[in-house]
Amino acid sequence: MNVSAKPERTRLSAEDWEDAALKLIADQGVGALAVEALARQLGVTKGSFYWHFRTREALLQAALERWEQYGEREVISQIEAMPDPRARLPELFRRVAHELAPHRVYAALLKALDHPQVVPVMARVSQRRMEFLTTIYREAGLPPAEALNRARLTYSAYVGFLQLNFTLGLPRISHEEFDAYVEHMIATLTPS
Amino acid sequence: MNVSAKPERTRLSAEDWEDAALKLIADQGVGALAVEALARQLGVTKGSFYWHFRTREALLQAALERWEQYGEREVISQIEAMPDPRARLPELFRRVAHELAPHRVYAALLKALDHPQVVPVMARVSQRRMEFLTTIYREAGLPPAEALNRARLTYSAYVGFLQLNFTLGLPRISHEEFDAYVEHMIATLTPS
DNA sequence: GACAATCCATACTCATCCGTATGGTTACTG
DNA sequence: CAGTAACCATACGGATGAGTATGGATTGTC
Numbered sequence: 001m002n003v004s005a006k007p008e009r010t011r012l013s014a015e016d017w018e019d020a021a022l023k024l025i026a027d028q029g030v031g032a033l034a035v036e037a038l039a040r041q042l043g044v045t046k047g048s049f050y051w052h053f054r055t056r057e058a059l060l061q062a063a064l065e066r067w068e069q070y071g072e073r074e075v076i077s078q079i080e081a082m083p084d085p086r087a088r089l090p091e092l093f094r095r096v097a098h099e100l101a102p103h104r105v106y107a108a109l110l111k112a113l114d115h116p117q118v119v120p121v122m123a124r125v126s127q128r129r130m131e132f133l134t135t136i137y138r139e140a141g142l143p144p145a146e147a148l149n150r151a152r153l154t155y156s157a158y159v160g161f162l163q164l165n166f167t168l169g170l171p172r173i174s175h176e177e178f179d180a181y182v183e184h185m186i187a188t189l190t191p192s
Numbered sequence: 193m194n195v196s197a198k199p200e201r202t203r204l205s206a207e208d209w210e211d212a213a214l215k216l217i218a219d220q221g222v223g224a225l226a227v228e229a230l231a232r233q234l235g236v237t238k239g240s241f242y243w244h245f246r247t248r249e250a251l252l253q254a255a256l257e258r259w260e261q262y263g264e265r266e267v268i269s270q271i272e273a274m275p276d277p278r279a280r281l282p283e284l285f286r287r288v289a290h291e292l293a294p295h296r297v298y299a300a301l302l303k304a305l306d307h308p309q310v311v312p313v314m315a316r317v318s319q320r321r322m323e324f325l326t327t328i329y330r331e332a333g334l335p336p337a338e339a340l341n342r343a344r345l346t347y348s349a350y351v352g353f354l355q356l357n358f359t360l361g362l363p364r365i366s367h368e369e370f371d372a373y374v375e376h377m378i379a380t381l382t383p384s
Numbered sequence: 385g386a387c388a389a390t391c392c393a394t395a396c397t398c399a400t401c402c403g404t405a406t407g408g409t410t411a412c413t414g
Numbered sequence: 415c416a417g418t419a420a421c422c423a424t425a426c427g428g429a430t431g432a433g434t435a436t437g438g439a440t441t442g443t444c
Contacts, residue, residue, distance in 0.1 A: 011391055011440080029306045031223060034431065046433085047392045056432070111303040113359040114221045122360055130362075149376035152353075159355050160348030167305040168314055170322075184341035188380065203410075203421060226401065238403085239422045248402070390441070397434075403427085410421070 012042060014052045014062065021063040026104040030112035033060060057117065064121045067105055071125065076132055085139035090186045092136065096158070097182045100166065107162040130155050142191050154189050204234060206244045206254065213255040218296040222304035225252060249309065256313045259297055263317065268324055277331035282378045284328065288350070289374045292358065299354045322347050334383050346381050 020042055024033055035049045035056055042048075053059045075095060082088050096103075106125070112118045130151055137147035137154075164170045173181070212234055216225055227241045227248055234240075245251045267287060274280050288295075298317070304310045322343055329339035329346075356362045365373070 031306070035433090036431065044391095045393055047394075049392095050433070051391060054433095110355055111305060113303060113355070114223070119360060123362065126356060126360065126362060145372070146376065149373050150380070152373055153349055153377055153380060156349045156352030156356060157345055158348075158352065160350065160352030161344075163302055163305070163351050163355065164318060164348060168311060168318065170315065170318060180337070181341050181344055184338065185345055188342070188345060227403090228401065236421095237423055239424075241422095242403070243421060246403095386444090388441100388443085390439105392437105392439075394437085395435085397432105399432085400430085402429085405426075406424090408421105408423075410419105412419075413417090414415100 012044065012048060012052070015066070016042070017049065017052055017059060018063045018066045021059055022067055022105055025063070025108050029108050030060070030115055030118065035059070060115075060117055064109075064118060068121050068125060079136070085136070086141075088136050089140055089190050093182060093186050093189075097178070100162075103162060104166070107166050110159065110163065111167065126155070137191070140191050150189065150191075157185065157189075204236065204240060204244070207258070208234070209241065209244055209251060210255045210258045213251055214259055214297055217255070217300050221300050222252070222307055222310065227251070252307075252309055256301075256310060260313050260317060271328070277328070278333075280328050281332055281382050285374060285378050285381075289370070292354075295354060296358070299358050302351065302355065303359065318347070329383070332383050342381065342383075349377065349381075 017038070020038055021033060024038060024041070033056070035046055039045050039049055049059075053062070075092075079088050079092050079095075082091065109118050109122055113122065133151035133155055134147050137150045138144060142150060165173060209230070212230055213225060216230060216233070225248070227238055231237050231241055241251075245254070267284075271280050271284050271287075274283065301310050301314055305314065325343035325347055326339050329342045330336060334342060357365060
């Protein structure tokens with residue numbers, strides 16, 4: 001009878017605050033990250049917060065670092081484990097397309113590129129992903145220069161799609177239409 | 193001797209405020225749009241502002257509408273005027289690529305998709321551009337469904353590139369490299 | 385079960401920014 | 415050159431949210 005919605009109301013740790021912060025960022029953006037609002041959502045008051053963190057900035061910093069670490073390393077390693085290099089690209093595309101949920105934080109941070117704290121984090125994450133993509137394209141047969149440009153194009157398309165269909169709600173694309181779009185992407189961006 | 197930086201310090205109109213607002217949005221984002229800051233920048237005080245506008249929201253609204261109207265109609269009409277349909281795509285790509293300045297407001301608004309006021313504006317603008325792109329792809333020979341998907345892909349790449357290389361400063365791409373990237377885009381996204 | 389460390393609540397201060405009230409100044413019109 | 419309308423300055427009120435101070439409650443440890 002007490003598997004309640006409230007997470008058992010035990011005392012909180014710094015990690016609890018960081019997770020809550022990330023959730024709030026994913027839902028309402030970095031700008032909505034206010035300590036009193038977070039405290040209400042966690043069922044406590046500011047007094048708790050300022051015991052765990054020195055300032056609001058410190059929380060944001062910790063949350064960002066946490067997100068960067070807990071990043072999607074699984075995807076990268078799983079893709080790299082595939083034997084056939086040519087099969088990696090389509091698999092990566094379909095994978096990313098079908099689990100957009102983990103990318104909600106990334107999409108939110110994309111809209112917060114004016115905050116000095118998020119820029120370096122996003123730069124590192126985006127850079128790593130871009131390099132991974134470039135490698136895959138080289139392994140798929142593209143010469144270095146072309147692989148880099150194709151990776152730029154592909155990753156830009158990913159970022160743009162997040163903004164247009166995730167954040168902005170451009171004419172709600174249906175499920176079948178979305179699948180068709182993904183296949184179109186694969187056909188267009190995969191080296192023949 | 194008096195072609196001064198200060199724009200002659202005559203009295204201000206509502207349009208002056210809207211232009212200043214757009215400039216500030218392009219530079220520092222929608223979140224930085226504060227009336228006292230704007231007033232300082234214009235060399236006046238709040239008293240002036242609240243004569244021209246009822247509220248801060250009203251200014252944002254007016255500025256957005258102004259931006260939407262003064263939009264890049266020239267580009268679209270000029271491209272449509274080209275006789276050879278197949279030549280339109282490359283020309284459009286190169287044009288957009290070489291004058292990124294007018295797209296700074298669009299990039300800034302992209303980061304403000306949580307504000308209820310900007311969503312409808314961005315939806316309309318993006319929708320119009322997407323439809324234009326779709327038409328061009330059809331005229332270039334793609335069947336309707338494929339033209340739509342290709343337009344989605346192309347426009348996503350545009351939006352994503354804005355975010356990655358404009359707002360975020362991913363490893364500052366050189367001028368030559370950028371040109372090569374644009375040509376790669378054309379080669380990849382233009383129907384053979 | 386006492387005592388210290390950890391965690392949290394309450395009650396403030398302070399800065400910022402939106403909006404209002406009101407009176408002054410500049411430009412236009414007959 | 416009046417007088418009116420357009421424009422702006424100054425000085426307020428009120429809301430919001432960050433950060434501080436301090437005492438109380440809870441948890442572990444000898």
